[in-house]
Amino acid sequence: MDARVKNEGTRLRKRDRREQILFELKLRPHLRISELAEQFAVSTETIRRDFDALAEKGLIDRAHGGASRPHPGQYPTLNERERNQFQERERIGRLAAEWIAPGETLMIDAGSTTQQMARFLAMAGTPCRVLTNSLPIAMLLGGSGAAEVILAPGRYLPTESAVVGEETLEFLARHHVERAVIGATALSRDGVSESVPGFAAIKRVMLAQAKTGMLLILGSKFGVHGFTRAATLGALTSVVADSAPPADLEEALRDNDVEVLLAK
Amino acid sequence: MDARVKNEGTRLRKRDRREQILFELKLRPHLRISELAEQFAVSTETIRRDFDALAEKGLIDRAHGGASRPHPGQYPTLNERERNQFQERERIGRLAAEWIAPGETLMIDAGSTTQQMARFLAMAGTPCRVLTNSLPIAMLLGGSGAAEVILAPGRYLPTESAVVGEETLEFLARHHVERAVIGATALSRDGVSESVPGFAAIKRVMLAQAKTGMLLILGSKFGVHGFTRAATLGALTSVVADSAPPADLEEALRDNDVEVLLAK
DNA sequence: ATCAAAATGTGGCCATAGCAACATTATTCT
DNA sequence: AGAATAATGTTGCTATGGCCACATTTTGAT
Numbered sequence: 387m388d389a390r391v392k393n394e395g396t397r398l399r400k401r402d403r404r405e406q407i408l409f410e411l412k413l414r415p416h417l418r419i420s421e422l423a424e425q426f427a428v429s430t431e432t433i434r435r436d437f438d439a440l441a442e443k444g445l446i447d448r449a450h451g452g453a454s455r456p457h458p459g460q461y462p463t464l465n466e467r468e469r470n471q472f473q474e475r476e477r478i479g480r481l482a483a484e485w486i487a488p489g490e491t492l493m494i495d496a497g498s499t500t501q502q503m504a505r506f507l508a509m510a511g512t513p514c515r516v517l518t519n520s521l522p523i524a525m526l527l528g529g530s531g532a533a534e535v536i537l538a539p540g541r542y543l544p545t546e547s548a549v550v551g552e553e554t555l556e557f558l559a560r561h562h563v564e565r566a567v568i569g570a571t572a573l574s575r576d577g578v579s580e581s582v583p584g585f586a587a588i589k590r591v592m593l594a595q596a597k598t599g600m601l602l603i604l605g606s607k608f609g610v611h612g613f614t615r616a617a618t619l620g621a622l623t624s625v626v627a628d629s630a631p632p633a634d635l636e637e638a639l640r641d642n643d644v645e646v647l648l649a650k
Numbered sequence: 651m652d653a654r655v656k657n658e659g660t661r662l663r664k665r666d667r668r669e670q671i672l673f674e675l676k677l678r679p680h681l682r683i684s685e686l687a688e689q690f691a692v693s694t695e696t697i698r699r700d701f702d703a704l705a706e707k708g709l710i711d712r713a714h715g716g717a718s719r720p721h722p723g724q725y726p727t728l729n730e731r732e733r734n735q736f737q738e739r740e741r742i743g744r745l746a747a748e749w750i751a752p753g754e755t756l757m758i759d760a761g762s763t764t765q766q767m768a769r770f771l772a773m774a775g776t777p778c779r780v781l782t783n784s785l786p787i788a789m790l791l792g793g794s795g796a797a798e799v800i801l802a803p804g805r806y807l808p809t810e811s812a813v814v815g816e817e818t819l820e821f822l823a824r825h826h827v828e829r830a831v832i833g834a835t836a837l838s839r840d841g842v843s844e845s846v847p848g849f850a851a852i853k854r855v856m857l858a859q860a861k862t863g864m865l866l867i868l869g870s871k872f873g874v875h876g877f878t879r880a881a882t883l884g885a886l887t888s889v890v891a892d893s894a895p896p897a898d899l900e901e902a903l904r905d906n907d908v909e910v911l912l913a914k
Numbered sequence: 915a916t917c918a919a920a921a922t923g924t925g926g927c928c929a930t931a932g933c934a935a936c937a938t939t940a941t942t943c944t
Numbered sequence: 945a946g947a948a949t950a951a952t953g954t955t956g957c958t959a960t961g962g963c964c965a966c967a968t969t970t971t972g973a974t
Contacts, residue, residue, distance in 0.1 A: 431952075537785075714960095
């Protein structure tokens with residue numbers, strides 16, 4: 387029964403405390419010395435020494451009164467990509483958010499570009515009902531107060547901060563919305579493709595359950611082929627991008643009645 | 651003077667400066683007021699005002715001497731309560747985590763104490779399968795790599811960073827686990843009670859679907875009656891607390907074969 | 915150009931953080 | 945157990961940040 391009794395009671399030791407600091411830093415971008423001192427019930431000087439030691443190894447970045455994680459993002463996948471072409475994603479997200487009408491029902495796919503759209507949607511305070519498989523999007527939109535957010539169930543995928551799997555698909559398939567907003571890793575004449583395992587199916591179901599399908603995608607992904615095809619061009623209603631697609635893709639989009647919206 | 655001329659040579663205006671601040675935040679996790687003041691050639695007070703305005707909209711998180719990007723949701727309302735009796739919650743969480751055997755299947759309720767347990771579970775790297783309705787717990791345990799996390803569906807409740815509602819209940823009811831770990835706002839001879847609307851039902855279902863039920867609760871909540879009764883004492887297997895319950899409660903617990911585990 | 919409102923700067927004052935030297939407490943080793 | 949050593953706490957001081965009230969400059973509209 388009570389087989390494993392480990393470090394009961396005693397205060398955390400140096401190593402554990404520093405490990406914990408690094409761990410907390412993955413959850414929040416910034417930690418304050420005073421807060422940590424209180425949490426660990428140690429003096430601020432001790433935390434300061436921890437910070438100095440960790441900063442020495444390049445594991446954290448010091449700041450007045452606290453520390454944050456270092457630029458070479460420890461954050462798995464999302465943050466690295468988030469850093470890339472941030473302005474482009476932001477422009478796409480802003481434009482896409484402008485197309486959402488108050489009161490609309492939406493499914494929003496997990497991804498860095500769709501997350502940008504969620505940010506602008508939250509900022510604008512557009513009242514809407516959103517079904518998503520992305521935890522950051524749920525928290526962003528739900529926190530704004532304007533949107534009602536339904537989260538899909540599923541296996542949590544830490545690299546994408548989203549849920550995937552059978553449960554997710556089955557749940558989405560039980561709902562119907564006016565608009566699906568998805569991202570993708572590539573767009574070509576053959577359709578939308580996706581390289582994250584399990585995400586292609588989600589995008590496919592979202593498009594199937596929505597009256598209109600909106601794809602948010604960076605211009606740099608035009609013409610590229612991803613790992614799995616998520617949908618054909620016919621499943622889309624509109625594409626929001628930061629640059630115009632090449633001629634052949636544009637023609638294919640036109641043939642499928644897909645409207646192209648250019649951000650800025 | 652210059653009618654429509656942009657701002658060449660001239661200093662950035664408020665809007666541009668704030669936009670720039672937000673952009674820089676995407677590149678670095680933390681900005682210092684003094685650095686920004688120098689960079690924009692404005693006084694620190696101006697940057698401070700920018701920060702205040704941006705923080706008001708939730709676009710940044712303030713810190714002493716600087717600001718960082720807001721971590722999506724994560725600690726909205728939870729943070730206030732988390733600060734309260736942090737050490738007690740931590741002790742309870744640590745002890746509870748030690749009782750989880752490798753390979754166990756769990757349901758974990760949303761709440762600040764259960765979140766502490768999740769932290770220690772993640773730190774210990776105990777392999778287990780977890781079903782939860784709390785987004786922070788999902789991210790904590792999922793990010794650790796050791797646990798497989800299934801998130802329940804439902805309406806997102808920003809104040810608790812968790813999902814609730816019919817969908818949540820129905821999903822939980824379809825699963826069975828070895829252990830349910832729940833928190834509560836009160837514990838008396840009459841049972842476990844809860845004041846957050848919608849949470850009582852979730853705790854009840856979790857307990858019903860688990861072979862053993864573990865309640866994590868602060869000693870200060872002994873004997874108090876909450877708004878809704880979530881469960882009778884008979885539904886519990888063990889209680890983890892930071893102080894011993896009063897005599898009458900202890901007796902009632904013993905009558906129901908509920909083990910009391912004292913954290914330090 | 916003129917005026918009102920907004921934005922920004924300045925200086926005084928207090929709170930918090932940083933730092934270093936030394937004291938105290940834990941931990942480890944034999 | 946007791947000494948050696950590492951870790952942490954304390955104290956006193958300085959530097960920096962936060963904040964308020966008010967002065968000054970800039971902006972926008974007429």
